[in-house]
Amino acid sequence: MKHRGFWVMAGILVLSVLITSCIGRFPLTLKEIWEICTGTMQEAVKEDVFLKIRLSRAFFVGMTGAGLAVSGLVYQELLQNPLVSPDVLGVSGGACAGAVGAILMGGSALAVQASALAFGLLAVFLTIALSGLIGGQRTVNMILAGIVVKAVADAIIMGFKYFADPSRQLPSIDYWMMGSFHTVRWTEVRMVLPVVIAAFLVLWLMRWKLQVMSLGEEEARSLGIPAGRVKFICILAATVLVASSVSVTGVVAWTGLIVPHMxxxxxxxxxxxxxxxxxxxxxxxxxxxxxxxxxxxxxxxxVSIITSAAGAVFLLAVLIRRRKRGEADT
Incomplete structure (x- = not known):
């Protein structure tokens, strides 16, 4: 079947949501979840735990993971560099700087999201512009440019933290920057979902152009594809996916790099x-x-503690496997 891999992974996703919804300090069973879904549950507390807390969190967590993974895939294919990701390009750092600045100025949730998006876009376009100025090998100069932009974003964040209230604002900013979904409810889902759906739809409709763009801009132009416009739109949509999650949860490391490789x-x-x-x-x-x-x-x-550890282990396993394959080929 042409789409067998997708439907298998979609089935795993549904099972993961059901199983993880049973896990927690207030345990549930699959039978109880079925009773909640069919309206036969008699205990209001269990119904509230599943519908208002765990289901909303699982929905937002899944949406964030999908957005980070797809954005990483788009960046890697579009920029023809398997090592780029929202973290490496400075997108996550730029979006985080914008969100932290809006938080310190007492901005609303919408202002935090808009600021994260604006700074995330600025970061990725600065990275692309700097990589062109640096010159040299494409795979290396993009990473170097991303390191520079991330360093600038980190400096801005540290400046914001310096002026933050050390007893009230600073601890919450530090925890927020490590990534967490503990505050997520349906309000956050409704706030971010329209933007995420729009960005996903744009990338989905342009995926065949992205496939051609991965062969190189000259090849794309020879086939009649407006490479510059496609590149701008896809980078904008991928950055929207990253900034939307960062504005609510903080930076979630490694996901955008390691999942496309997996x-x-x-x-x-x-x-x-x-x-x-x-x-x-x-x-x-x-x-x-x-x-x-x-x-x-x-x-x-x-959550970044978990994603960083898992990502590092998987990447190490891939590198060891490739080395063994290389030794076997020789």
Missing amino acids: VRFFTGDNLMKNFGICGCAGAVFMIWADTLARSLTAAEIP
Whole structure:
């Protein structure tokens, strides 16, 4: 079947949502979740725990994971660099700087989201512009430019933290920057969902152009594709996905880099095929990472601790496997 991989991953995603919704300090069973969904549950507390807390959180967590994974896939294919990601390009850092600035100025949730988007876009376009000025090998100069932009974003964030109230604002900013979903409810879902759907739809409709763009801009132009316009629109949509989640949860590390590589590792390098699979895989990865973050200890730990550790282990495993394959080929 042409879309077998996508439907398998979508099934895993649904099972992950159901299973992780049972896990927590107030445990539920699959039977109780079924009773809640069918309206036969008699205990209002369990119904509130599932519908108002865990389901809203799982929805937002999955949406964030899918957005980060797809944005990483788009950046990597569009910029022809397998090492770029929202973190490496400085997008996450720029969006975080914008969000922190809006928080310190007492902005509303909408102002925080808009500021995160604006600074995220500024960061990614600065990275692209700087990589052109640096010159040299494309794979290397994009990373170097991203490091420079991320350093500037970190400096801005540290400046904001310096002027923050050390007893009230600073601790909350530090915790927020490590990434957490503990404040997410349906209000946050409704606020972000329209923007995320619009960005996903744009990238989905343009995925075949992205497939051609991955061959190079000259090749795309020769086939009649307006490479500059496509590149701008896709970068804008991918950055919207990152900024939308960062504005609510803080920075979630590694997801945008490692999930596209995980998908390619199992399904091959085909953007048209991998687009939907990557979104579902990112959602599954993030849902289980968040479940561990809220279940391993009595106090919830930042989710970036889990995603960074898992990402590092997987990347190391991939590198070792490639080395063994290389030795076997020789």
